[in-house]
Amino acid sequence: MIAPAKRIHELPPYLFARIDKIKQDAFREGIDLIDLGVGDPDVSPPKAVVDALIQNVRGNGSHHYSSYEGLPELRTVFTEWFRKRFNVKLNPHSEVLPLIGSKEGIGHIFFSHIDPGDEVLIPDPGYPVYTAGTILAGAVPKYFRLSRENGFLPDIGELEAIVTPRTKMMWLNYPSNPTTAMATADDFKAVVAFAREHGVIVCHDAAYSEIVFDGARTGSMLEITEAREVGVEFHSLSKTFCMPGWRIGFIVGNADIIGALARVKTNLDSGIFLPVQHAAITALKCCEDDTKRIRDVFETRRNLFVGGLKSLGWNVPLPSSTFYVWAPVPGNADSMEFTMLLLKGAGIVAAPGVGFGSNGEGYVRMSLTTPEARLEEALLRIKKMNLKFS
Numbered sequence: 019m020i021a022p023a024k025r026i027h028e029l030p031p032y033l034f035a036r037i038d039k040i041k042q043d044a045f046r047e048g049i050d051l052i053d054l055g056v057g058d059p060d061v062s063p064p065k066a067v068v069d070a071l072i073q074n075v076r077g078n079g080s081h082h083y084s085s086y087e088g089l090p091e092l093r094t095v096f097t098e099w100f101r102k103r104f105n106v107k108l109n110p111h112s113e114v115l116p117l118i119g120s121k122e123g124i125g126h127i128f129f130s131h132i133d134p135g136d137e138v139l140i141p142d143p144g145y146p147v148y149t150a151g152t153i154l155a156g157a158v159p160k161y162f163r164l165s166r167e168n169g170f171l172p173d174i175g176e177l178e179a180i181v182t183p184r185t186k187m188m189w190l191n192y193p194s195n196p197t198t199a200m201a202t203a204d205d206f207k208a209v210v211a212f213a214r215e216h217g218v219i220v221c222h223d224a225a226y227s228e229i230v231f232d233g234a235r236t237g238s239m240l241e242i243t244e245a246r247e248v249g250v251e252f253h254s255l256s257k258t259f260c261m262p263g264w265r266i267g268f269i270v271g272n273a274d275i276i277g278a279l280a281r282v283k284t285n286l287d288s289g290i291f292l293p294v295q296h297a298a299i300t301a302l303k304c305c306e307d308d309t310k311r312i313r314d315v316f317e318t319r320r321n322l323f324v325g326g327l328k329s330l331g332w333n334v335p336l337p338s339s340t341f342y343v344w345a346p347v348p349g350n351a352d353s354m355e356f357t358m359l360l361l362k363g364a365g366i367v368a369a370p371g372v373g374f375g376s377n378g379e380g381y382v383r384m385s386l387t388t389p390e391a392r393l394e395e396a397l398l399r400i401k402k403m404n405l406k407f408s
């Protein structure tokens with residue numbers, strides 16, 4: 019057996035890979051699974067975007083390597099989208115960089131800014147890639163607690179207690195996967211002040227910025243003037259325009275941070291397929307109505323599913339954002355046991371809260387990336403389980 023690098027052994031098992039394995043086993047047993055496990059948007063992307071892709075694939079010049087920094091028009095159009103959406107001006111040459119999906123940038127930024135032995139502050143529960151990137155860079159994850167009591171927001175007192183001179187970076191993610199919480203401008207302001215005081219880079223993952231319900235609005239961290247001194251923000255077309263498989267996102271903010279990430283990228287990747295870049299230009303320029311259509315689909319599903327769970331007696335808070343339901347586990351089971359119970363008892367795949375960090379214990383995450391009829395079927399199956407909710 020050829021041994022992999024030691025850092026591979028240090029990686030926690032990737033949550034969704036574990037769920038995939040469980041799914042494959044159940045599939046072999048012939049169970050009709052309802053997959054509420056992964057957040058893979060199923061709503062169709064804008065028609066104009068699909069048309070732009072097809073048209074550009076046919077063009078002769080489309081099949082070359084593209085530049086790692088993306089088409090100038092793409093960066094300009096994203097800058098315009100950002101100004102319109104958040105009233106924040108960005109320099110398209112130095113403060114915007116397209117990514118091969120936001121996850122690519124989230125993974126690579128550790129290599130541009132983190133040295134072995136550095137410490138990274140990570141929300142618990144949180145998106146598992148922040149921990150994976152930290153470990154792959156030989157750094158030390160230090161977790162801060164998100165809990166229902168503090169609105170799943172960072173407690174600055176706790177951050178002050180765990181920060182050290184080795185702390186180099188911290189992660190935020192609002193609207194939050196998995197907790198569905200949103201942050202206000204004051205929340206961002208407090209974190210930016212903490213980061214400036216301690217010389218810490220703030221990476222804000224805003225992948226779900228457009229999946230917000232009840233007419234609410236979520237802001238950008240960059241609306242805080244000083245944020246640009248210490249911070250960057252990640253955006254994703256995967257959620258905003260339901261284009262997860264297309265692999266396109268953006269990093270915006272501090273020009274030095276983006277410049278260093280760009281150096282890593284020039285060495286490791288060769289840009290985004292040109293027709294995908296042209297399609298993204300169309301999405302950002304012309305498809306605001308589709309963002310609304312997509313948001314409405316998830317809001318309708320949220321009302322149906324959470325309303326149904328509540329009527330069964332499961333006291334699940336109504337999520338104000340994202341396409342997840344972050345539900346307290348009923349009874350005494352832990353989140354993994356309960357996930358297995360849902361799978362074996364109802365053929366429903368969910369994500370155990372503990373997979374997002376130890377503070378996720380006691381919760382289960384269910385995705386709304388499944389059509390309404392399947393969510394109704396899931397409700398019927400849960401009803402038949404006769405769970406005890408108190």
Ligand SMILES: Cc1ncc(COP(=O)(O)O)c(C=O)c1O
Nearest residue numbers: 119120121145195225254256267
């Ligand atoms: C919090 C969060 N950030 C980033 C991503 C990555 O999105 P993408 O790489 O498709 O832009 C995801 C995907 O599920 C996510 O949940």
